[in-house]
Amino acid sequence: MRWSTALVVAVVAAGIGAPGLALGQMKSPSGGTTPSGAIFDRLHDATTRPVPQVGPPVVRPPESTWVPDRSVQVPGTDGPVFVPGHWERRLSDHGVYTPPLLGRTPNGDIINFPAGARLSTKGKHHDH
DSSP, X not given: OOHHHHHHHHHHHXXXXXXXXXXXXXXXXXXXXXXXXXXHHHHHHHHSSXXXXXXXXXXXXXXXXXXXXXXXXXXXXXXEEEEOOEEEEEOSSSEEEEOOXXXXXXXXXXXEEXXXXXXXXXXXXXXX
């Protein structure tokens, strides 16, 4: 045998004869989960952290609310008074500003509703 062939045979024999030695070099240090454990443990920890929780979004009420056409009963009139649709501006949780409005009675008379702040009834009809 030549020297180079003998060297290759010796290296292969050492690898076959001592597999525990080669595996022992690949084992992670105590506490690690993989070969090169510390790197992979940090990566695992960084990618499996709980996602931070965010509170619900803050929903602000609209600045203005559309009030559709409607008929309201007004003392001193013979029937319901038609009030046209209009925007009411929110002043607070309990108050709205209503613009000046002109209402029409069933017989065609005009009733003036002056502008002003009114209590909000949230979804219920306002008395103008």
